[in-house]
Amino acid sequence: MSIFSKYEGLATALSAVTAGGGRNPFDVVIEKPISSTVGLIEGRETLLFGTNNYLGLSQSPAAIEAAVEAARAYGVGTTGSRIANGTQGLHRQLEDRLAAFFRRRHCMVFSTGYQANLGTISALAGKDDYLLLDADSHASIYDGSRLGHAQVIRFRHNDADDLHKRLRRLEGTPGSKLVVVEGIYSMMGDVVPMAEFAAVKRETGAWLLADEAHSVGVMGQHGRGVAEADGVEDDVDFVVGTFSKSLGTVGGYCVSNHAGLDLIRLCSRPYMFTASLPPEVIAATMAALDELENRPELRVRLMDNARRLHAGLQATGLRTGPQASPVVSVVLDEVETAVAFWNRLLDLGVYVNLSLPPATPDQHPLLRTSVMATHTPEQIDRAVEIFAAVAGEMGINPAA
């Protein structure tokens, strides 16, 4: 018996996706980015509507220049973890820079956004504590709960009253209660009602962690996320985020006013047992953060583009999420239809993400798009036209 036998179901599901000569959607190669919005796929220039590169900063000339300079000055890698092999000056600079941006006293940087959730959540909520997770939480949040052995209770998606009910059931139970929400949920692009969750946190004495991976650089007057936009930053104990979306690089962080955060450096396994961020990534991230702060017009343009894409797709009659945000997903009923639709979009020059259950809410397949500040109105209109054309070709009559 093969060690891979347990994945026979997975192999069958993948065969079904590629049956009929379709591509493997998990194996698309972007051969070369031409710009932040156009990439070369299968030798053709393709509109990129699925990269999470919200501000287009992965191609920022200033960030690229900073990376080159840092590599020349410091080399290309750190070759070890900070706890074992040492912190470099740039790590400390980046943490100070982020703490200042978020107006928090403490910051810890991780090597990826996934590790930031894994490392923070697993260290904060131990086996005698309770983690209260939104039902639609990202995999990194669920994985963090398993690594820390906390007791996990799910509440209904974006439903602060449901959370309140579940916290009430825990009244008198020993152990800390840590509530985890996301600023913008990555599959449907819906925004957390942060003020409502902050009110529940205040009333119950729970701790609140907000994963603002998709909302930093996007929401709030200064780009600090939904907590800033809702005016409840003081109620959020921990903000976790990533560099790999609006900042265009890779890495993650947690910021907080709680001094205890520094103790986590000595017990968070995803922080301790992995190589630290290399100099060129740190330098590029700091340059991108400068742009995020100094070019607020990028956020304005991003939200204008989000509204244009959302309204355009809604006008075609296709089903989307309820609100315009940089993530706009088209909801379909059948996996087979979604796979064919996704293939046809790519044939016609639009790259989006095919998201399949159980990674999606409500068991529906999604054509997930993410929009950028750097998309032109013409590019967005072109993508909408292609969506409409494919829906027509496939006989999908959403208005019916």
Add this chain to the structure above:
Amino acid sequence: MTETVASVSALIVKTLLANPKVPRDINGSSKIVEDLAFDSLAVMNFVMEIEDTLDVSVPLDRLADIRTIDDLAACIVSLKQAS
């Protein structure tokens, strides 16, 4: 009202049968994943419904040991008694 494993199990079966996709011949010894063809997310969403009906929270780590409807009923009764 004091719940018993039998009464909670019956309530779970009744809740499950409200879903037309669930086989009609289930009982307390039916296996939740194998017999009901639920994936991990479907199990968690279904447990959420039962939690609300019985005003109890079932921590996810407890689900790892649960295979049958009666196992889930026994877990819920023990949680209710503990609270």
